[in-house]
Amino acid sequence: MMSQTPEQQLLPGLLAACNRAAEAILEIYRREDFGVSEKDDASPLTLADTASHDILIEELARLTPEVPVLSEESGGIDLEERLGWKRLWVVDPLDGTREFIKRNGEFTINVALIENHRPIIGVIAVPVSATVYTGIVGQEARRWTAHNSSTVISTRRPPADPPVVLGSRSHANPRTEAYFKMIGPHDRLSRGSALKFCSVAAGDADLYPRLGPTSEWDTAAGEAIVTAAGGRVWLPDGKPMLYNARTTTLNGDFLVAGDPEYRWPTPPSATR
Numbered sequence: 001m002m003s004q005t006p007e008q009q010l011l012p013g014l015l016a017a018c019n020r021a022a023e024a025i026l027e028i029y030r031r032e033d034f035g036v037s038e039k040d041d042a043s044p045l046t047l048a049d050t051a052s053h054d055i056l057i058e059e060l061a062r063l064t065p066e067v068p069v070l071s072e073e074s075g076g077i078d079l080e081e082r083l084g085w086k087r088l089w090v091v092d093p094l095d096g097t098r099e100f101i102k103r104n105g106e107f108t109i110n111v112a113l114i115e116n117h118r119p120i121i122g123v124i125a126v127p128v129s130a131t132v133y134t135g136i137v138g139q140e141a142r143r144w145t146a147h148n149s150s151t152v153i154s155t156r157r158p159p160a161d162p163p164v165v166l167g168s169r170s171h172a173n174p175r176t177e178a179y180f181k182m183i184g185p186h187d188r189l190s191r192g193s194a195l196k197f198c199s200v201a202a203g204d205a206d207l208y209p210r211l212g213p214t215s216e217w218d219t220a221a222g223e224a225i226v227t228a229a230g231g232r233v234w235l236p237d238g239k240p241m242l243y244n245a246r247t248t249t250l251n252g253d254f255l256v257a258g259d260p261e262y263r264w265p266t267p268p269s270a271t272r
Contacts (some may be wrong), residue, residue, distance in 0.1 A: 005136070005139065007120065008136065013059070015123070016059070017056055017059030017063065018109050018125035019125070020055050020059065021052040021059075021093065021125070022109060022130070023127075025048045025094060025100075025109070025127050026128070028047050028048040028051060029100065029127070034046050034047055034100075044097045044101060048094050049072075049094040049097060050073060050093075052109060053071050053074075055093075056109070057071065057091075060089050060091070064089070067089055067113070068088045068089070069088065069091060070088055070089065070249070071090075071091040071093060085244055086115065087115050090110075090119075090220040090221075091111050091217055092108075092215075094107060094108075095194050095217070096192045096194075105128035105129070107127070108194045109123075110122075110124050110217060110218070110220070112223075112224055117243050117245045118242070119220045119224035119227075120137050120138075121134075121224055122220065122221035122224025122228070124221050124222060124225060126198075133197075133198045134150075135221075135225030135226070135228030135229060137227050140152055140228060141201055141228040143198075153201055153202045154201075155200060155231040155257075155259065157259040157261075162185045162186045163183070163206040164187045164206050165183060165188050165189070166188075166189050166190070166191055166200070166205045167188055168191075168196070175212070175267070176210075179209050179267045179268060183264070183265060189205060194222045196222070197219075197223070198225065200257070201222075201226045201229040203229075206257065206262075207256065207258070207264060208256040209253075210251075211267050211268075212253070215251065216243050216250075217249070220243055226258075230260070231257055231258045232257050235254055235255075241254055255267070
């Protein structure tokens with residue numbers, strides 16, 4: 001039997017952690033009232049966000065006690081200390097809280113390991129379907145069912161004709177609509193949360209343009225999975241996305257494509 005890489009050795013623990021967090025999320029999801037409040041930026045927060053956060057922090061500390069964790073629900077992390085981290089977990093305990101509140105099932109748990117500002121492992125769990133997507137950059141991407149059986153996934157190359165392009169379920173905007181017109185004839189799908197990354201990684205869609213704000217915990221796991229599956233994530237200027245490299249954790253515009261060699265049009269710039 002071939003020996004496992006250090007990254008592969010982490011997967012069972014990551015799958016178990018996400019499974020435990022998913023069970024906590026679903027227990028709250030099934031309640032008649034799951035307690036919605038607002039964070040300082042007016043984005044919604046539920047009991048499921050905080051329950052998942054607490055579980056993942058605990059499980060990751062057990063799995064890799066030497067690696068710090070940056071979660072969407074983290075608080076009180078010193079900026080200078082954070083920017084000194086060369087290796088860290090980036091976590092979104094519940095990506096797609098708006099979809100959770102709508103009860104449409106399109107929410108995920110995102111966990112990524114960052115090394116030298118780039119994601120090297122990504123895990124995206126979909127609690128409602130008991131499906132998990134994993135990616136180890138330079139090795140492989142997989143889709144897991146019921147957290148025990150898995151199949152290798154890969155992006156679609158070349159794109160379909162017409163290409164399948166993904167839009168956000170809750171964050172559409174005029175610039176994105178203008179970019180869709182630049183692409184020309186295409187089929188469009190809408191997905192919530194990090195499911196858009198999963199669709200590209202699995203070869204179900206060809207392009208996901210995001211022209212609007214996201215945070216590093218929204219994208220790190222998805223980028224690792226898409227890259228491991230053979231795709232590409234990049235900024236409009238062609239440069240890669242960097243993680244834990246700036247004072248802000250907000251991302252700029254980016255594109256996600258299944259075929260890294262296909263030339264998609266450059267998106268329109270944001271007005272200043």
